[in-house]
Amino acid sequence: MCSRATRLPVRLGSVAIAIGLVLAFPRLGLNAPLTVLWQNMPIIALLNGNYDGITQVYEAKRHGDFGLGAFAQLDGEMIAVDSAVYRVTSDGHVHKASDATRLSFAAMTHFAPDHAIDLPQGTTLETLSRFLDPQLPTLNAFYAIRIDGRFSAIRARAVLKQREPFPAFCEVVKKQTEFSFGNVSGSLVGFRGPAYASNLNTPGYHFHFLADDRSGGGHVLSFTVARAGLKLQRIDYVDLAFPHSSAFEKSALAKADTCNGMALNEEP
Numbered sequence: 001m002c003s004r005a006t007r008l009p010v011r012l013g014s015v016a017i018a019i020g021l022v023l024a025f026p027r028l029g030l031n032a033p034l035t036v037l038w039q040n041m042p043i044i045a046l047l048n049g050n051y052d053g054i055t056q057v058y059e060a061k062r063h064g065d066f067g068l069g070a071f072a073q074l075d076g077e078m079i080a081v082d083s084a085v086y087r088v089t090s091d092g093h094v095h096k097a098s099d100a101t102r103l104s105f106a107a108m109t110h111f112a113p114d115h116a117i118d119l120p121q122g123t124t125l126e127t128l129s130r131f132l133d134p135q136l137p138t139l140n141a142f143y144a145i146r147i148d149g150r151f152s153a154i155r156a157r158a159v160l161k162q163r164e165p166f167p168a169f170c171e172v173v174k175k176q177t178e179f180s181f182g183n184v185s186g187s188l189v190g191f192r193g194p195a196y197a198s199n200l201n202t203p204g205y206h207f208h209f210l211a212d213d214r215s216g217g218g219h220v221l222s223f224t225v226a227r228a229g230l231k232l233q234r235i236d237y238v239d240l241a242f243p244h245s246s247a248f249e250k251s252a253l254a255k256a257d258t259c260n261g262m263a264l265n266e267e268p
């Protein structure tokens, strides 16, 4: 019987990476469980003001123990790790979210990493893609990624709670609160999305941070690794909901204004 449980994680040192070894992902057997990325809406809807809070934490948890998102009215950044869901509010505080708490956007998976890699000291958000992209079997699939360890620096943000009429997301980030962490231990939780799917989810690397002592976190703007390991899971399927909310149904997403294509990770 072929199952993911039989796959041993492969630990590759930086030497192996340096010679350009491509991570070998086993072929799926007929009975292999498929890894699924669930989303309650395409990201293009969030970027265009769908902040209503049309799903809840318990619904997100039904679809995974790992992920990220945003709370209703953009009142906090969401990070789901080790089966718990946290909210980082714009005052910098971390709160454990109850199951009834409403979310505007959530991207979740049941995290079962295929691979583990030690990251070189000094790895940043920018150099991560130069380091990891060439090792991936394809850039046309989604990956769930978790980085645990110590970081010499992390800069993160949380957006402010919004009121109707909701502005586009690129206007919201102009007033975001930013947090700086030095010499901090914690986890980065997120995904790598393919460029062609930018209306579906964030292209490239998108992480949310949670400090081990729960003293802070947020949407990651930059990081520098002191000592950390990365775990990776290739996504086989995307399970995408198309909301029945009035805001979603009336959004002019075919000609959506994403403020000249500003991505989530770009600064205002």
Ligand SMILES: [Zn+2]
Binding pocket: 068, 206, 207, 208, 219, 220, 264
């Ligand atoms: Zn984010």
